[in-house]
Amino acid sequence: MDKQLRLDKFLADMGVGTRSEVKQYIRKGRIRINEQICKMPEYKLSPEIDTVFFDDRRIEYNKYIYI
DSSP, X not given: OOOOEEHHHHHHHTTSOOHHHHHHHHHTTOEEETTEEOXXXXXXXXXXXXXXXXXXXXXXXXXXXXX
């Protein structure tokens, strides 16, 4: 089963920033999904399939983050 996540939640969960910071990054066009700029924080993505970049840095999906 393919789980979809909101773009802003995905980025916040992966440590890019807080939800409000991430929404600003998205609206400024700093996020790319599969080589296309996305300016919608509510965009639904499939973390196992889609490739997400923040300022040309690939954001890897980790379901669990161990500290």
